[in-house]
Amino acid sequence: MTEIAFFNKPELLLTPRLPDRDSTPRSRRYYLWTVGCQMNVSDSERLEAALQGVGYSPAARPEDASFIVLNSCSVRASAEERILGKLGEVQAIKRQHPDTKIVLWGCMVGPDNQSIFAPRLPFVDHFVAPSAVDEVLALAPNPIYQLDEPALPVRDWQHAPVSVYVPIQYGCNMTCSYCVIPLRRGRERSRPLAELVEEVRRIVARGAKEITLLGQIVDSWGHDLPGRPTLAELLEAVHATPDLVRLRFLTSHPAWMTDRLIETVARLPRCQPELNIPVQAGDNHVLKLMRRGYTVERYVALVEKIRTVMPDIALTTDIIVGHPGETEAAFANTVQLLETVRFDKVHIAAFSARPGTRAAEQEAQPALAVAEDEKVRRRRTLEQVQERIATAINAAFLGRTVTVLVEGESKGKWRGRTGGNKLVFFEHPDDWTGRLAQVQITRTGPWALVGSVL
Numbered sequence: 072m073t074e075i076a077f078f079n080k081p082e083l084l085l086t087p088r089l090p091d092r093d094s095t096p097r098s099r100r101y102y103l104w105t106v107g108c109q110m111n112v113s114d115s116e117r118l119e120a121a122l123q124g125v126g127y128s129p130a131a132r133p134e135d136a137s138f139i140v141l142n143s144c145s146v147r148a149s150a151e152e153r154i155l156g157k158l159g160e161v162q163a164i165k166r167q168h169p170d171t172k173i174v175l176w177g178c179m180v181g182p183d184n185q186s187i188f189a190p191r192l193p194f195v196d197h198f199v200a201p202s203a204v205d206e207v208l209a210l211a212p213n214p215i216y217q218l219d220e221p222a223l224p225v226r227d228w229q230h231a232p233v234s235v236y237v238p239i240q241y242g243c244n245m246t247c248s249y250c251v252i253p254l255r256r257g258r259e260r261s262r263p264l265a266e267l268v269e270e271v272r273r274i275v276a277r278g279a280k281e282i283t284l285l286g287q288i289v290d291s292w293g294h295d296l297p298g299r300p301t302l303a304e305l306l307e308a309v310h311a312t313p314d315l316v317r318l319r320f321l322t323s324h325p326a327w328m329t330d331r332l333i334e335t336v337a338r339l340p341r342c343q344p345e346l347n348i349p350v351q352a353g354d355n356h357v358l359k360l361m362r363r364g365y366t367v368e369r370y371v372a373l374v375e376k377i378r379t380v381m382p383d384i385a386l387t388t389d390i391i392v393g394h395p396g397e398t399e400a401a402f403a404n405t406v407q408l409l410e411t412v413r414f415d416k417v418h419i420a421a422f423s424a425r426p427g428t429r430a431a432e433q434e435a436q437p438a439l440a441v442a443e444d445e446k447v448r449r450r451r452t453l454e455q456v457q458e459r460i461a462t463a464i465n466a467a468f469l470g471r472t473v474t475v476l477v478e479g480e481s482k483g484k485w486r487g488r489t490g491g492n493k494l495v496f497f498e499h500p501d502d503w504t505g506r507l508a509q510v511q512i513t514r515t516g517p518w519a520l521v522g523s524v525l
């Protein structure tokens with residue numbers, strides 16, 4: 072079982088990934104729990120594929136597994152609290168079944184936090200840094216097969232899901248004031264082009280229809296590789312994969328979004344008309360405090376350029392409210408930015424100080440810190456503004472026919488996405504999993520569209 076949440080997409084999403092119906096004994100069952108961003112989701116997907124490759128089966132409940140892996144996130148305090156709650160649960164299981172092996176994995180551990188956690192969490196057997204899939208795999212106590220190659224890149228899905236995330240780059244070289252990712256995931260490391268093309272080919276050959284290339288600053292991919300290839304070149308290469316239906320990438324940084332990349336997304340038919348470009352704040356002073364490296368004017372000019380080339384592009388962004396130093400007037404500028412740009416979707420988070428970051432030091436200064444209830448008020452205000460905007464944008468889909476790639480079933484309805492990543496539900500007796508459906512939209516709301524298949 073895998074549980075997934077998002078650091079820049081704050082909702083929890085519970086996804087029982089695989090049914091629990093075979094007779095595999097507890098000694099060869101794993102329980103994998105994931106919280107965090109798409110990078111963690113991707114790491115967990117790769118671990119699942121690798122564990123199944125050595126003879127493990129998933130368990131629906133942690134008490135039914137001999138190998139428990141918690142893939143953690145520390146980008147927000149709320150994610151850490153969730154993990155601490157989960158650790159309490161698995162501690163009780165360890166008491167009942169002392170032979171259970173427990174691994175705490177991911178950003179909470181980071182490259183060098185083992186020594187901090189080990190004395191506080193004696194029931195955890197191992198602490199493993201983010202993305203180290205091979206290291207977690209090597210800890211599995213009862214494999215029945217040996218892997219003849221490393222678990223990275225993705226190894227032999229039996230049946231790949233419709234949509235698969237492929238990490239193309241690890242780490243981040245930026246020093247955004249509020250972010251622990253550079254501390255936890257280290258410097259940027261791009262994966263070579265040939266390796267990625269081969270990996271995508273293998274995943275698509277196993278049934279995936281949609282590939283999302285992942286990186287913390289995905290548009291900077293390649294700058295650290297020999298010959299400095301660009302994301303535009305990688306898109307061209309991956310786009311040629313036989314049977315690939317859709318290609319996306321995230322998360323982009325405004326400073327790396329080149330004209331060539333925009334032109335490439337517009338030109339390649341399988342590249343979907345959607346870009347996620349976090350702006351984080353709509354005020355220049357706050358952007359400077361955040362060390363984002365651009366101004367509001369530059370960001371808006373970039374949006375205009377993108378929309379000139381692709382008028383129907385769906386734009387999504389991330390915003391943090393309540394960063395230290397964000398005055399009421401600065402917050403009003405962020406509200407204004409939402410009204411100006413009219414994003415399709417905005418992931419809004421209230422600032423929470425992460426130890427070791429520059430913003431945590433700023434938060435400690437009473438003159439700069441924003442009160443907790445004020446952060447909540449700003450978050451709610453922004454959510455209401457965005458709900459109104461998204462309602463209006465989505466209302467324009469009423470009566471239109473959209474092409475939906477169906478991901479699966481959800482509460483008796485088929486669930487899929489448009490090219491612009493709008494969630495669409497429809498009812499139909501046939502199995503639509505992995506197929507493209509032409510859906511006429513009959514109902515719209517801020518978060519999803521409903522329609523009938525033609």
Ligand code: SF4
Pocket residue numbers: 243244245246247250251252253287288324
């Ligand atoms: S770009 Fe900034 S927010 Fe994004 S991962 Fe890097 S440091 Fe964190």
